[in-house]
Amino acid sequence: MKYAYLFIFACLIIGCTESISDTDAEVISPEEPAVEMTVEQRIVRHIESQLEIPATEEYSYKVYEAELNGDENVDRIITVNLVDRAIQEAIESGNIAKRAEVGYIGNYNYIFYMDGTKETITQGIPVPSSPQAELRVTFENICTEAYKDILVDFRIRNAGYRRFFSIMRDIPRQVFETKIFDGLGTDNTEAYSVQYEPGTYSLSKDIIVYKADLEDVVINDPNAVYEIDPEITPTDVVDRRWFYNVAQQKYYTEIDQ
Numbered sequence: 001m002k003y004a005y006l007f008i009f010a011c012l013i014i015g016c017t018e019s020i021s022d023t024d025a026e027v028i029s030p031e032e033p034a035v036e037m038t039v040e041q042r043i044v045r046h047i048e049s050q051l052e053i054p055a056t057e058e059y060s061y062k063v064y065e066a067e068l069n070g071d072e073n074v075d076r077i078i079t080v081n082l083v084d085r086a087i088q089e090a091i092e093s094g095n096i097a098k099r100a101e102v103g104y105i106g107n108y109n110y111i112f113y114m115d116g117t118k119e120t121i122t123q124g125i126p127v128p129s130s131p132q133a134e135l136r137v138t139f140e141n142i143c144t145e146a147y148k149d150i151l152v153d154f155r156i157r158n159a160g161y162r163r164f165f166s167i168m169r170d171i172p173r174q175v176f177e178t179k180i181f182d183g184l185g186t187d188n189t190e191a192y193s194v195q196y197e198p199g200t201y202s203l204s205k206d207i208i209v210y211k212a213d214l215e216d217v218v219i220n221d222p223n224a225v226y227e228i229d230p231e232i233t234p235t236d237v238v239d240r241r242w243f244y245n246v247a248q249q250k251y252y253t254e255i256d257q
Helices: 004-024 039-050 083-093 096-101 221-227
Strands: 059-067 075-081 111-113 136-141 147-156 159-167 171-182 190-197 206-214 231-243 250-253
Touching: 039 059, 039 075, 039 111, 039 250, 111 147, 111 171, 147 171, 147 206, 171 206, 171 231, 221 250
Parallel strands: 171 250
Antiparallel strands: 059 075, 075 111, 136 147, 147 159, 159 171, 171 190, 190 206, 206 231, 231 250
8 A cells, every 4th residue: 555655646746747847848938039131231141141251251242223124113233342352262373473464354243133122132143354343333224115224344454345134034134245445555455335226126225336446545553454444435437236136135236248
């Protein structure tokens, strides 16, 4: 009988313990409310994650705004410059003089697109170029009057280029590229001016590239070439007329006979 009492007493203790544990398990600590980030904070986090930028690496970014997809909300193009990474990788390669000579050309300039309605941000789109010069973005109504297209100017040593993008399925797609100038600071220069006219084969505008004259400049410091924004004087001589091919979603030109 003594043992029976002990057994019952032990069961009561175990039962109480299990009951208390079960009660504790049902108590759920309230989750901390999610911290709402600003648009700028979201952009920074996305850039650093996508381009694997550690806290110790210096970089710069700029945000350009325009209506780019026809939903009447302002969208954003974000440019990112990684010139410090370019120099560091050149040092690590053991061939920094050669890398510097060719302008550190590589994937050190990027663009991102942020949809103004969904607030989604694309993966980084590299624009291979000389990273000593940051990308410059402007907007024009080219493919349609309903919204803007994206013009990205970049440098490769003493030459300047312009790349055209249009938003298609929430992603910037390249539709055209042209040289703007070359040979800056030398005796052998070339330059071009870009104009737009009503489309020949579609509602998208034709792109007419005119020959132009490039400002004469003297460059004593090779690095100074990236800081010069040369004056370009258009002529009335047409170099090429480009028309938009709707099926291919790119610009083409007629082949000279």
